[in-house]
Amino acid sequence: MAFKSISTVVARCLSSLERSLGLDRSVPQANLRLVADGLAGALAIGLVATTPVAAQEKPSSLGLGVFTFTSGPAAAYGMPGKNAADLMIDEINAKGGIEGVPVKATYVDEAQGAQGVIAEYRRLAGDAQNQVMIAALSSATCLALAPLAEQLEVPTVGWNCDTHQLLIDGKSKYVFRPNGNTxxxxxxxxxxxxxxxxxxxxxxxxxxxxxxxxxxxxxxxxxxxxxxxxxxxxxxxxxxxxxxxxxxxxxxxxxxxxxxxxxxxxxxxxxxxxxxxxxxxxxxxxxxxxxxxxxxxxxxxxxxxxxxxxxGDGWWMSPDAKVNQETVKFAEAYKARFGEYPVFPAIKMANTLIYVKAAYKAAMQKNGGKWPSRADLADAMKGSTVATLTGTVRTRADNDGLVxxxxxxxxxxxxxxxxxxxxxxxxxxxxxxxxxxxxxxxxxxxxxxxxxxxxxxxxxxx
Amino acid sequence: MRTIVTAVAVLILAVLPVAAPWLQFVLTLAIAKGFAALGVAVLLRAGLISIGHAMFFAASAYGVAFLARAGVNDLGLLLIFSVLTAALVGAIAGLFLIRYRAIFFAMLNLAVSMVFYALCAKLYGVTGGTDGMPVPIPAVFGIMLGEPLFKTVLFYLSLVLMLLVGLAVQRYLNSPLGHALSAVHSNEIRLEYLGIPVWAVLLIAYVVSAALAGLGGAIAGFAIGRVVPDFAFWTASGHLVLIAVLGGIGGVPGAFIGALFLELLHSAAVTVTDAWNLIVGLTLIVVIMFLPQGFYGLFSRKEASSL
Known part of the structure; x- marks a missing residue:
């Protein structure tokens, strides 16, 4: 394993350094050692994380970064989103995943504030297996992540991101909001x-x-x-x-x-x-x-x-939702698992996942069944029309959604x-x-x- | 001996982002917070706890955002002006805050910083409210860099600044002015009788510490690319005090060690569980229980025993 060998090598280098510097083995030094090992571990994790994955072959699993509030008062809105993502991803995986690749979500808590969220975003983006970010709930988070998404060229889909300022310059290539705005x-x-x-x-x-x-x-x-x-x-x-x-x-x-x-x-x-x-x-x-x-x-x-x-249109009892078998099934499964029917933040998250799934399908159709790259996915989202649980979402030329x-x-x-x-x-x-x-x-x-x-x-x- | 350890530590820091690019942001942020915590540590020398230093951190970051909006677009100029902004805010606040001691000093700092926070959040038309203000990527000596390159430049610049400013602060703390700080802590009246104006000693320390926090804030603003009022919230101030205490106030490196430890711990904890606060909190309790002098205590104790 790359991880183990790297960390052993680094740890050895560091410990030999310690010896050559004549540090004795008193208790404080053992603590220093711990710090050194920790740094070595961090280094090794970083190396593993940056190992590239071939873009054109189907990977063994598909990573999604999902940003929502899982702690603090805003979790009242964020948790239905997370619950819906959990349920939806389970349902997708039960059917074999997205285009045959199982989905694995990494949740990021927006309650850490902009700094922590950006650090996490960069970390997730560094792993090529994480192809799409579903970010985020809070407008402040979305505004902070948007320039980053463009710079790192990671398709970033706002599942809530209400602020009308997000896509106002019309220059976004990688930030999408398949959702209404304020x-x-x-x-x-x-x-x-x-x-x-x-x-x-x-x-x-x-x-x-x-x-x-x-x-x-x-x-x-x-x-x-x-x-x-x-x-x-x-x-x-x-x-x-x-x-x-x-x-x-x-x-x-x-x-x-x-x-x-x-x-x-x-x-x-x-x-x-x-x-x-x-x-x-x-x-x-x-x-x-x-x-x-x-x-x-x-x-x-x-x-x-x-x-x-x-x-938006995310009312689970709307006439459109009632005639959609998928929606009825989703609402019942949600109620059975979480004790409540899906409120609209939950539907927004579910619809966003459907949107991402549709982008994969479209991208693979376009390039002849080959696994899409991040850029292919962003292309597929551009101008797309996707049927969701509660209606249709159209993506405009400026990447803003019409619901x-x-x-x-x-x-x-x-x-x-x-x-x-x-x-x-x-x-x-x-x-x-x-x-x-x-x-x-x-x-x-x-x-x-x-x-x-x-x-x-x-x-x-x- | 000490120089070698420092050199090795800085070298490791310099190499880490090459191996793990995402760490670059975390480390930049850690160094930025290290500067601010160093500011807090300077005042802690005089026995003054400021639970409001995030104000200077934020003031400087907002300074960068406003200057950038006004058309200033050079990294060096922005850094200098924003640090001066923080120092100015520090001089104004310091003028009346240094008259207080102990809990009153801590609480008044808290109060003033929360007024600042409220202004940032409430002046919606000026500061963008809670959505904050963007910090664009500035030119470096007239050269416009792409985002990844700029962030790399920023990281190595902060690393160099950490060394230079660190050395300067060390010189300051070892100067008569610096030693007067601990004298304020032990016996203020005697200091006055010796003919040393306590208010001047403290005001200088306060401005220095505000400028340090400002330097950190400016770097953080560039690294994050957005300034939000949360920068000035009291929990952010508490965070800085925590870093200072965690790292140890015995020496300049303490603040940076504390900041690196806390940022890396945070990054590791959030990848494990939603209850990352729990992990961070427990670790802090352990560190504070068993290392009452902070991480720096590990090194300085060693120094003392070798005498």
């Missing part, structure tokens, strides 16, 4: 809200205090102002991400008495907010819009009539113990997206009140 996601809510409540006058916003919350507020406000110029934003609150207590904010919201309260809280924040706001009557005094409301449907009792959605947006309101159903989404609408992905290279906020401000006339109406998606 622009269509939050415009969809503005349109749906105005269709359902055309006489809205006052709106309050309460979002988490980081880029995602601020971006969403900016886009939602801009869309509302463009579609209905007389709408007034009466309060904009940005509590800290991970706050346990929202009583002050709820007081502000109730005294402002807005027609509509919009929020893109998620995870534990959203659960806490709903639990604290319900007894104080916020849900009866105002129309509440919870952009990521679907993630807590199975966990907290949301009242009827709350506008919720899935930031439909499903929005609806909570309703009770006799078939489930928790509220589901009813009165749904499904907006076509491209109808809510600016052209590639266009500044999204400038594009939103050009929208006219007539814009929504051509779009489907609430309740039309059955």
């Amino acid at each position: 622009v269509p996601e939050f415009i969809a809510y503005a349109i749906y809200l105005l269709e359902r409540k055309p006489d809205v006058k006052t709106v309050a916003i309460i979002n988490p205090d980081y880029a995602f919350g601020h971006d969403a507020a900016k886009i939602f406000t801009a869309a509302l102002k463009a579609l209905k110029p007389d709408v007034e934003i009466v309060a904009e609150l940005y509590p800290k991400l991970g706050s346990p207590n929202y009583q002050t904010e709820i007081s502000r919201l109730t005294t402002a008495h807005p027609d509509v309260v919009f929020s893109n809280f998620w995870g534990a924040d959203l659960e806490n907010f709903v639990r604290q706001a319900t007894p104080r009557g916020l849900f009866t005094s105002s129309q509440v819009v919870l952009a990521l409301g679907e993630t807590v449907l199975q966990r907290v009792p949301l009242p009827d009539g709350v506008i919720v959605g899935v930031l 439909d947006q499903i929005v609806g309101v909570t309703v009770k159903t006799p078939t489930q113990q928790f509220p589901v989404i009813g009165d749904m609408v499904r907006y076509k992905g491209d109808s809510l997206m600016p052209q590639g290279g266009q500044d999204p906020l400038a594009w939103i401000s050009t929208l006219k009140p007539e814009f929504s006339k051509s779009l489907p109406k609430p309740g039309s998606y059955k």
